[in-house]
Amino acid sequence: MKAILELGFSVNVPFKMCKMVRWILPLQGLMLNVDGASKGNPGPCGDGGLFKNPHGTVSLAFSHFYGLGYVRWWLLAIKQGLMITEIWSDPLSLVNPLHTGVAPSWDYYRWWRDVHDFVQQHGVRVSHVYREANQVADALANYACLMHCNEVFNSSRQLPRPCFPSLIGDRMGLRSFRSP
Template identity: 30%
Template sequence: MVMWWLSSQPKGQRQVVVSILPSFICWHIWKARNKAVWEGISLSSGDICHGIIQDVVLAVSSEVNRWNLLPFFDQFFDRLSEPPMPLQCKIVRWRAAGTRIATLNTDGCSKGNPRASGGGGVLRDSEGRFLIGYSVCLGVSTSLLAEVLALLAGLRFCHQRGFTQVRVQSDSLVLVGILQCWFQCSWQIRREVFHIWQLAEDSGHFSHCFRETNTVADILANEGLLHPLVQMKIYNHPCMLPQLARGALRLDRSGFPSLQLLKRTPA
């Protein structure tokens, strides 16, 4: 066993596993001994080996998502020699919904679903110039309800400021599907969705965007959690926005691309 541990292995994660394995073996044998002596619990060799493999897999964290925990160490060790699956990505950018049309990006968040939630949004012209922004505290709600309330608050706010012809972008595919009548609307949000339809007048005004292109609204939605005593906070100028939102706003306007990570596929 010592000769195997000290033998040269190909560089990479197999070598890492070989180097850390003795420590995990000794540690789990020591824990099993203490359980037997002090707690009267006898662990089988299979239980000890399972714990060792589990800790090794967690140590090689980049491989955890590639497969489920294998029951035998030799299977796990052999799998480490396989080449990793390529990670695919897609270049995405924020784009206005149309020329000479204001674009409203909205987002909602719930820290627990349901739990404390917030919403936010930003209105920009077709050149990406900032018009208005807002963040809102939504109390306790689910993620979908937070998305709906954040959008409804944004449309009402835009109408109050005289922006009646806007196009909405949301990274919630479920919400966009409901507003475009692709999905059935749940009774819990039916009243709010009806009010959104009244303000928008056309289901074609809603479109889905990638989360990577909805960063400004996402930051403002999380900002809504930070001012529970002020239900709605208005941003009339870019300098009033949180620092991260200002940076994301500039990147969006310059057309700076973001990388959207896609699911791994076999090579």
């Protein structure tokens, strides 16, 4: 550092604030944490998610491989009779269109319309969460992409091993650091 200053260069180190982020229990009903993953652009993609009750218990979880894209967690919720009250998702590309009522693109209009209708009909609150508070859903989405699988898990014990550290962290209320 001293040598840099002696050469006449100024050093400007930006200050970054870290945020503490953690998963929070839903107040009532079931919460769906959902995330997507893509391995390439374009490339194989999938999504994953889990339904949790106010005690943090996993009611149902899923990993869906879609090849080049499609989302259908709402069909799983309807088929299983799950009444979702909240959806937490870290991609703003899912959250913002559901708030504005405008599909992200024509390519996605068909599935987006179904999701939007589901959210409107059931009065589901959709919120953005940071990736650090959505790690189990992220692990499930990555599992779908890597394994090219479509699986439904009926309890937390059935989840793939990569989900366990994040699931345990959620249950213990552990915080993750997020830097901008």
